[in-house]
Amino acid sequence: MAFQQIRPIEKVQTMLDHVFLRARKRTSEKVFKGEYLVRLKSRELYRIDIVSDKIDSILERILHDFPVTENLNEFYYELAKLQLDFEEYERSIRKIEHARQILQQIRRQSAREVTKSDLGNVKRTGTKYYGRIASVLERHNKFFSYLEKSRHIFRTWPTVKEMYTVVIYGFPNVGKSTLLNKLTGSDAKTAGYAFTTQGINSGFMEVKEKKIQVLDVPGHLGRAKSNSIEEIADLSVELLSNAIIYVFDLTEPYPLKDQIDLYNKIAKHKDVFPIISKQDLVNSQKVPGVKIYSIESIFEILGEKI
Ligand SMILES: Nc1nc2c(ncn2[C@@H]2O[C@H](COP(=O)(O)OP(=O)(O)O)[C@@H](O)[C@H]2O)c(=O)[nH]1
Numbered sequence: 001m002a003f004q005q006i007r008p009i010e011k012v013q014t015m016l017d018h019v020f021l022r023a024r025k026r027t028s029e030k031v032f033k034g035e036y037l038v039r040l041k042s043r044e045l046y047r048i049d050i051v052s053d054k055i056d057s058i059l060e061r062i063l064h065d066f067p068v069t070e071n072l073n074e075f076y077y078e079l080a081k082l083q084l085d086f087e088e089y090e091r092s093i094r095k096i097e098h099a100r101q102i103l104q105q106i107r108r109q110s111a112r113e114v115t116k117s118d119l120g121n122v123k124r125t126g127t128k129y130y131g132r133i134a135s136v137l138e139r140h141n142k143f144f145s146y147l148e149k150s151r152h153i154f155r156t157w158p159t160v161k162e163m164y165t166v167v168i169y170g171f172p173n174v175g176k177s178t179l180l181n182k183l184t185g186s187d188a189k190t191a192g193y194a195f196t197t198q199g200i201n202s203g204f205m206e207v208k209e210k211k212i213q214v215l216d217v218p219g220h221l222g223r224a225k226s227n228s229i230e231e232i233a234d235l236s237v238e239l240l241s242n243a244i245i246y247v248f249d250l251t252e253p254y255p256l257k258d259q260i261d262l263y264n265k266i267a268k269h270k271d272v273f274p275i276i277s278k279q280d281l282v283n284s285q286k287v288p289g290v291k292i293y294s295i296e297s298i299f300e301i302l303g304e305k306i
């Protein structure tokens with residue numbers, strides 16, 4: 001699913017301006033034949049067709065681009081529930097689908113009216129048509145806006161592949177993104193302050209000639225109640241990880257006891273390999289009660305399992 005490739009939705013007014021302008025231009029370029037009233041009607045019908053087709057293709061594109069929630073896999077589905085107003089999103093999609101139908105009805109009605117018009121009201125019938133479709137679209141303004149807002153959220157979503165996956169987990173600022181970059185040659189942003197990674201960074205590496213996926217997820221403070229950024233980390237552990245590298249940072253930013261508690265929490269139900277980061281800055285290479293691995297030994301072990 002190409003969450004980053006969803007195309008932007010224009011504001012309703014801009015959409016209408018573009019479509020009307022284009023219809024006017026195309027109509028002025030075309031030569032209509034026949035007696036005056038016939039020409040007038042043909043022109044009006046032609047313009048209605050152009051406007052209808054164009055708007056329909058815009059709506060079709062939106063419905064094509066934006067994901068249908070029930071087609072999302074479990075991870076993305078849960079992510080959507082965390083980050084979107086889920087009901088508002090689904091409602092917006094349904095409303096746009098419905099608008100498409102209404103616009104088709106208006107198109108057929110208006111075409112019939114133009115065909116039946118006499119000289120006095122051909123133009124008026126055309127104008128009425130534009131007013132009606134503008135009002136339908138304006139009534140849907142908030143649904144277009146909500147989808148556009150969702151698009152900005154989808155853009156931050158990682159492209160996670162269904163393959164063997166190692167998740168790098170730990171407190172904020174302990175060196176998770178730095179490790180991802182080192183392992184996979186990615187260029188995830190690293191920084192000396194917490195929560196630099198608000199989404200998920202991903203990269204790939206080869207272990208014993210097999211390609212695996214490595215995910216760097218937001219830091220977790222281990223408190224009883226997670227914030228929405230920490231929930232992304234938990235979701236990744238729960239739904240995406242085959243193995244976890246847990247990063248301990250002994251340079252003191254977070255109490256070691258809290259780091260051990262968080263480690264124990266996930267070690268209960270997952271295959272976790274603890275490491276110590278920033279080894280150039282610390283003398284001790286031990287964490288009480290925890291068996292520490294070297295990066296090399298972790299991939300040695302995983303190489304046998306993948
Ligand atoms: N000296 C040293 N600094 C490191 C090391 N790994 C990470 N850092 C620094 O620690 C800070 C946090 O690293 P980052 O990878 O962004 O941590 P994250 O929040 O866990 O992803 C950054 O300023 C890094 O440059 C390391 O091995 N040695």
Ligand SMILES: [Mg+2]
Nearest residue numbers: 176177196197
């Ligand atoms: Mg990070």
